[in-house]
Amino acid sequence: MGIVIRPLENRDRAAVHEILAACGVFNDEEVRAALELLDAGIAGGLGGNFPLFAAEADDELRGYVCIGRVPLTRGTWHLYWIAVHPAAQARGIGRALQSHVEDFIRSLGGERLALETSSRADYQRTRHFYQRGGYAQVGFIRDFYKPGDDCIMFCKELTPPPDA
Amino acid sequence: MGIVIRPLENRDRAAVHEILAACGVFNDEEVRAALELLDAGIAGGLGGNFPLFAAEADDELRGYVCIGRVPLTRGTWHLYWIAVHPAAQARGIGRALQSHVEDFIRSLGGERLALETSSRADYQRTRHFYQRGGYAQVGFIRDFYKPGDDCIMFCKELTPPPDA
Numbered sequence: 001m002g003i004v005i006r007p008l009e010n011r012d013r014a015a016v017h018e019i020l021a022a023c024g025v026f027n028d029e030e031v032r033a034a035l036e037l038l039d040a041g042i043a044g045g046l047g048g049n050f051p052l053f054a055a056e057a058d059d060e061l062r063g064y065v066c067i068g069r070v071p072l073t074r075g076t077w078h079l080y081w082i083a084v085h086p087a088a089q090a091r092g093i094g095r096a097l098q099s100h101v102e103d104f105i106r107s108l109g110g111e112r113l114a115l116e117t118s119s120r121a122d123y124q125r126t127r128h129f130y131q132r133g134g135y136a137q138v139g140f141i142r143d144f145y146k147p148g149d150d151c152i153m154f155c156k157e158l159t160p161p162p163d164a
Numbered sequence: 165m166g167i168v169i170r171p172l173e174n175r176d177r178a179a180v181h182e183i184l185a186a187c188g189v190f191n192d193e194e195v196r197a198a199l200e201l202l203d204a205g206i207a208g209g210l211g212g213n214f215p216l217f218a219a220e221a222d223d224e225l226r227g228y229v230c231i232g233r234v235p236l237t238r239g240t241w242h243l244y245w246i247a248v249h250p251a252a253q254a255r256g257i258g259r260a261l262q263s264h265v266e267d268f269i270r271s272l273g274g275e276r277l278a279l280e281t282s283s284r285a286d287y288q289r290t291r292h293f294y295q296r297g298g299y300a301q302v303g304f305i306r307d308f309y310k311p312g313d314d315c316i317m318f319c320k321e322l323t324p325p326p327d328a
Contacts, residue, residue: 112307139302139303139304146238
């Protein structure tokens with residue numbers, strides 16, 4: 001199964017909405033926030049504040065990612081949202097999106113990618129995904145999201161590629 | 165010397181600008197960003213996204229603070245900016261601003277206040293200020309702002325006041 005990564009476009013909005021809902025871990029407020037950022041990101045384009053990329057497999061949109069520069073830093077970026085349709089998980093789509101944004105950030109001189117995720121049990125695969133991808137835990141805030149739902153911060157240094 | 169804490173108003177903008185410049189630790193981009201958030205915060209008022217408070221001593225504006233709710237959390241707030249004029253430091257103005265926003269957040273049901281600061285030597289007094297105020301280090305990202313300028317994350321749990 002070939003995976004194609006391309007900039008996200010306005011016509012992808014409904015498919016992203018479906019993916020976010022199908023994931024089952026995002027509540028209504030989170031889905032709304034993700035779609036608001038998607039709208040802002042599409043309006044700004046790849047040179048804007050929130051670049052977005054889509055992953056297609058078998059001509060279907062199966063995942064997306066949204067990143068942004070961290071203001072007042074020289075080269076730190078933040079990963080805001082990454083989601084892959086549950087029916088298409090464990091096929092390398094998340095990893096392809098992750099590699100793509102890491103390369104994109106490097107190409108703009110970016111130096112690291114930071115993100116926050118949840119300590120909840122239903123985020124365990126997500127945390128493993130980041131750890132296997134080279135992300136190290138850099139922070140922890142107990143009950144950050146709500147009681148029993150802590151924030152775990154990860155970060156990856158984006159060293160230049162070997163042939164740079 | 166009596167310290168009065170009150171909502172920040174538009175007429176305070178020039179005095180805040182002077183304080184930020186006088187502090188000496190903020191570069192031009194940071195001063196611009198702080199003033200942008202100040203403008204947004206004043207426009208939104210205390211019920212908006214970025215509540216702002218001013219500290220007056222001897223009828224002069226000598227410090228200010230800007231906070232905001234962290235989206236998608238039940239009760240976590242972020243401290244974006246706090247600054248006290250160097251000529252008025254070590255007189256309890258920073259502490260008065262800190263206590264005031266902690267009480268303000270508690271009054272709205274907020275549960276904790278998180279913030280990020282720098283590892284730079286010229287931020288050592290700032291880090292001590294937070295530590296003495298009950299903030300615990302919850303994260304660290306090396307070179308976050310720029311090489312040699314790490315991010316240190318602090319957070320304080322805002323338990324209800326003793327008489328609650």
